[in-house]
Amino acid sequence: MDNNDLVPGFNDEKDGSLEIFLSKIEGASNSILVTLSGYIDTYNSDYFQKQTVKIISAGFKNIVFNCQNLTYVSSTGIGSLTSIEKKAKANSGEIVFTGIQPKVFEVFQLLGFSQVFNMKESVEDAEEYLKKEKDDNISTFPKIFDCPVCSKKLKAVKSGRFRCSDCKAIIVIDQNGNVFLG
Incomplete structure (x- = not known):
């Protein structure tokens, strides 16, 4: 096309x-x-x-x-x-x-x-x-979580890829608020 x-x-x-x-x-x-x-x-x-x-x-x-x-x-x-x-x-x-x-x-x-x-x-x-319905994000975010590498407290307002401000590890947060190393 x-x-x-x-x-x-x-x-x-x-x-x-x-x-x-x-x-x-x-x-x-x-x-x-x-x-x-x-x-x-x-x-x-x-x-x-x-x-x-x-x-x-x-x-x-x-x-x-x-x-x-x-x-x-x-x-x-x-x-x-x-x-x-x-x-x-x-x-x-x-x-x-x-x-x-x-x-x-x-x-x-x-x-x-x-x-x-x-x-x-x-x-x-x-x-x-x-x-997907966007309503899923209403109850999940903002999310406060610990960096899986250095344990610094971080805040995410929506799902996506992020980098820890301290150790620079790449972190992925899905729509359900699950945190993974990326």
Whole structure:
């Protein structure tokens, strides 16, 4: 399926440093998978933001960003992601990130966004999350827990991947509040 079939006019603009591929998520209403390949920096963040606004304007509320082939995100790129998340939430939608490479995750963490953004291990996990009722998170989160490595008290406001602020261990918390080393 062509990007223009899902979002009219999506392919009208291109950027050589960032390729964006769209596919509909079956079984999750108003949800789309956005596969990113390349990088997001100061020079292409406006392009990235415009393309994502087109997706939201086309009626997709929930966006899963597959970041497996995303090699770098600058602080300006993080700013674009934050702006996009605000737009999605204003439309009662949600943004979920999957496949984040360690180098990219490090930027998220350094800027304090690793605990803000909803991150899942795989596209399948993200799709399953969007298909489930969100009511599960109301009773489970926020969750106070001990780091499984250094026992520091941590707080998570939602499920996802996190890094302990003391020992830097990667921790995964599922929708039910179960804590795992990631």
